[in-house]
Amino acid sequence: MRILVVEDDPILLDGLTTGLTLHGMAADGVDTCEDAYAALATTTFSAIVLDLMLPDGSGIDVLRHLRLRNDATPVLLLTARDAVEDRVKGLDEGADDYLGKPFDLEEVAARLRALDRRAQGRASPKLVFQSLVLDPGSLEVTLNDKPVHLSRREFGVLRALMLRPGIVCSRSQLEDQLYGWQEEVGSNAVEVHIHNLRAKIGRRYIQTLRGLGYRIRIEAP
């Protein structure tokens, strides 16, 4: 789950990007509208955390820009103002949720998960495929009701694949979901994670399509 955080306060920006990583997300931080436009032009995000007061403009401008391009990426607004008009305006301009400062890191993460779930039209918070169950909230995976311990990256790979079983995810798509810009991605990092995943949940779930990518195998093995 790749998140863009647009916030001009350096301490809060650092806190949000680090904190969301702790919750199994890959977060990128920018502190101006200009940088936000650049990030949105190059990368696809699962959700955007957007501060309203930015040094070179308002978060509302970014929101408008996004919706004008017909981009439906969920947006969580952050603001220090708590007047009802501000909230109404933000939501009417196309924001999906609203959070007043100061907030709880858990709540931000939970709301982002909810936004992501809604964007994909899922009813259940858990991802279930046969006897494999993945809970994005608690970062837990169970196989036949037995817990499986996965690393953060392995969890990210499995989550990305389980979102749409049977649909192929390319290596670069998976990398995008797993790593922020600041993070070094080894040339065979994804292969390593897939390898480790297969070791923990068995070989039958993940299918490799040479030259294309990976998917959850839906036909009977």
Added chain:
Amino acid sequence: MISLRTRLLLILIASTSAIWLCGFAWIYVDARQETQHLLDRRLMEAARMVLSLSAPGMPASDPNLPVVVSAGGPIAGASYEHILTCQVWSFDGRLVGRSGNAPASKLTEEPTGFSERVVDGEIYRVYAAEDPIKRVRVLVGDNLEQRQQFVRDLVRSLLVPAAFILPMLALLIWISVKQGLEPLQRATKSLSARGAENLTPLDVGRSPSEIRPLINALNGLFGKVVAAREHERSFVAYAAHEMRTPLAGLKTQVQIAAQATVPEMRKNALCQALKGVDRTSRLVQQLLAMSRLDASPPRLQDQWINLAAAFHDVTASMSRELLPERVTIAASVRNHSVAIDREMFDLAARNLVENALQLTPPDGTVRLSATQEGQEAKICIEDDGPGIPCGEEELVLQRFFRGRHKSATGSGLGLAIVTTALDRAGAKLRLCRPGTGHGLRAEIIVSANRLRLDDAA
């Protein structure tokens, strides 16, 4: 303080009564004189009439004739009957005739003219006339008591209607005063009816010209109170708003520190939290400085301050993390003094130097200098920072504005504090790009006579 209405009522009734009393006194005195005069004329006429009627020599020639006494006594119901008393005396001292109410003794010893005399316990005003041919003297007298009674009755007849008129007058005065004060009453009512929160201006529309200045003054006052409140409210709102972001950052970092599994991550989070605490406490400090400035009197005490000493004090008390040793003081600063309020100058200088140090890279310098150009003297603080981006020159002076090139510890209040402090001290702030083409040059501008060259330096 008694009410305006009671006051007006008392004044009007007192003055009206005084005028009435004066009128009565005047009428009384005037009526008495007039009646005196009139009755005196009557006395004279009566005396002459009696004199002309008496037969010449007749009564006087025969001393044996009895005294003629005219008939009649007081008639019941007539108050002014028998005012006149008449005696006819012969020259040889015999009483020839008298009116029925006259005493037997002589009314006066005066041979002719007016006189007053007490006879039988009553005061008489007597006119005496004599006829030397008939050899008789006629004395006609008026009972003075009766005369006064007449005047008193006259005045009393005026007093009785007055006794009815005065209360009516008082009532009319009361109604008039009430009617006259009605607009004031209306204004008072509309004032007392409004709540403490209602500070909208009063309607001047139909109020009379006398209370219009009062209403205008009140409206002016309302306006000022509203402005002051608005200012306070927006300040508090801004302050609360500004506190939220650093608090959110602080909270997030502390939560990360609590959840972190890697020691490095925990250490980093705590480090960030510490920075957040520093920044928040600086923000609180700046807010306090700002509210003190807002409350301080507009003009303070000017004194001569040596610039180098003042800047040294400022940098000496600064956090070591800002690397204050990067400040270089030009000779022009060392040998100049400025006449300015010490506290305000310190506040402005501290914020400007802090800003400069925060924005200057660690290997850069902050340069202080002082110059004099015509009517202006400038104290300059130049830094090697990024300067102010185009379009933000005006904005940076606003409260809570933090520009694109902001530092982690900036509160957005620094330059607002500087402009307010300098304004209080009668100085100005000008921001410009220094000759080198990069960085920022902040100039504290005072009139030339407030900067002097120190002899000792």
